[in-house]
Amino acid sequence: xxxxxxxxxxxxxxxxxxxxxxxxxxxxxxxxxxxxxxxxxxxxxxxxxxxxxxxxxxxxxxxxxxxxxxxxxxxxxxxxxxxxxxxxxxxxxxxxxxxxxxxxxxxxxxxxxxxxxxxxxxxxxxxxxxxxxxxxxxxxxxxxxxxxxxxxxxxxxxxxxxxxxxxxxxxxxxxxxxxxxxxxxxxxxxxxxxxxxxxxxxxxxxxxxxxxxxxxxxxxxxxxxxxxxxxxxxxxxxxxxxxxxxxxxxxxxxxxxxxxxxxxxxxxxxxxxxxxxxxxxxxxxxxxxxxxxxxxxxxxxxxxxxxxxxxxxxxxxxxxxxxxxxxxxxxxxxxxxxxxxxxxxxxxxxxxxxxxxxxxxxxxxxxxxxxxxxxxxxxxxxxxxxxxxxxxxxxxxxx
Ligand SMILES: Cc1cc2nc3c(=O)[nH]c(=O)nc-3n(C[C@H](O)[C@H](O)[C@H](O)COP(=O)(O)OP(=O)(O)OC[C@H]3O[C@@H](n4cnc5c(N)ncnc54)[C@H](O)[C@@H]3O)c2cc1C
Ligand code: SF4
Ligand code: SF4
Ligand code: SF4
Numbered sequence: 001x002x003x004x005x006x007x008x009x010x011x012x013x014x015x016x017x018x019x020x021x022x023x024x025x026x027x028x029x030x031x032x033x034x035x036x037x038x039x040x041x042x043x044x045x046x047x048x049x050x051x052x053x054x055x056x057x058x059x060x061x062x063x064x065x066x067x068x069x070x071x072x073x074x075x076x077x078x079x080x081x082x083x084x085x086x087x088x089x090x091x092x093x094x095x096x097x098x099x100x101x102x103x104x105x106x107x108x109x110x111x112x113x114x115x116x117x118x119x120x121x122x123x124x125x126x127x128x129x130x131x132x133x134x135x136x137x138x139x140x141x142x143x144x145x146x147x148x149x150x151x152x153x154x155x156x157x158x159x160x161x162x163x164x165x166x167x168x169x170x171x172x173x174x175x176x177x178x179x180x181x182x183x184x185x186x187x188x189x190x191x192x193x194x195x196x197x198x199x200x201x202x203x204x205x206x207x208x209x210x211x212x213x214x215x216x217x218x219x220x221x222x223x224x225x226x227x228x229x230x231x232x233x234x235x236x237x238x239x240x241x242x243x244x245x246x247x248x249x250x251x252x253x254x255x256x257x258x259x260x261x262x263x264x265x266x267x268x269x270x271x272x273x274x275x276x277x278x279x280x281x282x283x284x285x286x287x288x289x290x291x292x293x294x295x296x297x298x299x300x301x302x303x304x305x306x307x308x309x310x311x312x313x314x315x316x317x318x319x320x321x322x323x324x325x326x327x328x329x330x331x332x333x334x335x336x337x338x339x340x341x342x343x344x345x346x347x348x349x350x351x352x353x354x355x356x357x358x359x360x361x362x363x364x365x366x367x368x369x370x371x372x373x374x375x376x377x378x379x380x381x382x383x384x385x386x387x388x389x390x391x392x393x394x395x396x397x398x399x
Contacts, residue, residue, distance in 0.1 A: 003051035016169025019053035036195025066269025067305035089300030104157025164265035187277030190256030200246030273309035281333035
């Protein structure tokens with residue numbers, strides 16, 4: 001067993017599943033830990049010590065494979081339906097549709113009935129709705145890397161969209177680039193576990209008396225922001241940090257997988273041919289340059305990281321509002337482009353308590369800290385200059 005993967009530190013495994021996909025003996029299964037995150041476990045009886053699992057691990061030092069020449073754009077689809085059903089500017093749908101038009105397959109994250117999240121492949125545009133939209137929870141790649149390889153070896157176009165570590169895992173598994181492969185990585189600050197989400201949905205469904213059949217983390221009916229919805233098929237309720245401890249702690253960065261606080265991928269070199277994110281805090285000048293764009297329906301920040309990425313963007317340009325931007329401006333409100341999430345004291349306390357009390361820990365901390373966090377959040381919305389001015393006025397009044 002000396003040559004096979006062994007997870008000694010949970011910070012050093014993002015759960016991408018490349019090791020499981022490459023194992024010639026199917027000796028690796030992904031098993032859930034007490035926080036609900038999946039880690040590879042090797043069956044000693046089946047393992048032949050070939051060492052392949054170690055060579056593909058994206059947390060090993062051997063791993064490179066970054067695209068380093070990014071051009072930055074602000075962009076949004078011209079199609080209102082696409083925009084309203086996407087989390088940001090609908091770039092994923094525009095690119096995925098172009099791949100399907102060439103007879104290709106698109107891989108992305110889709111809900112299962114129990115609200116676990118799995119990567120699947122679709123080949124019809126009418127099925128893209130299963131993939132569309134950000135799901136703020138970890139998706140399992142299952143055997144999709146192997147599926148994608150088979151398709152590519154058969155000469156098919158493939159688009160694979162996922163978190164940067166999932167794209168790194170795919171590339172490590174494939175071992176070579178394919179001309180017909182388009183990779184899209186997301187700007188990503190971290191993922192909580194499916195177990196945490198399922199417990200939250202149970203809590204919120206009781207609180208709001210709704211039998212949940214659909215979940216959206218970002219519902220454009222409430223504008224372009226981080227308000228989502230839960231629906232029972234005929235009516236919906238808001239799903240946001242005001243009702244959900246899970247969503248609250250997700251946005252605060254306190255319940256991510258340990259590897260997210262040790263993420264190797266927020267650097268300048270990106271994993272995908274194209275990186276997709278929200279253009280939070282976009283300035284008016286850029287909005288004007290984009291033409292007839294509606295700010296309330298969402299704008300994407302895209303980094304075009306390779307020549308292949310550039311060619312695909314050129315192909316879909318006609319269906320986009322698009323203008324050039326720069327990295328500095330994109331990073332202003334997207335710090336996850338420069339560094340990994342930092343674990344807070346709350347993260348450590350919350351994790352320790354969750355191991356013992358599971359979801360009760362979320363409710364306990366949420367009730368305890370909600371007001372404090374709201375004050376901090378509102379403070380964060382006031383520009384620093386104004387805050388300083390207000391403090392000066394306050395001290396004068398106080399004498
Ligand atoms: C966990 C997570 C964290 C993110 N954090 C940020 C951030 O901090 N800043 C920022 O600017 N953008 C972030 N994003 C990206 C952003 O939310 C949008 O997904 C992105 O801008 C694409 O939007 P779109 O309108 O082009 O496409 P959409 O239609 O919204 O498409 C989303 C694509 O992402 C895939 N996807 C959705 N959920 C997951 C998941 N859990 N794992 C893997 N793939 C998934 C879907 O399959 C689809 O392919 C994050 C996304 C995720 C999933
Ligand atoms: S060493 Fe080879 S056989 Fe053993 S788990 Fe890793 S890939 Fe599978
Ligand atoms: S990071 Fe990916 S390849 Fe490495 S051990 Fe974890 S699941 Fe396997
Ligand atoms: S923060 Fe890093 S390790 Fe965590 S899901 Fe995103 S890319 Fe993967």
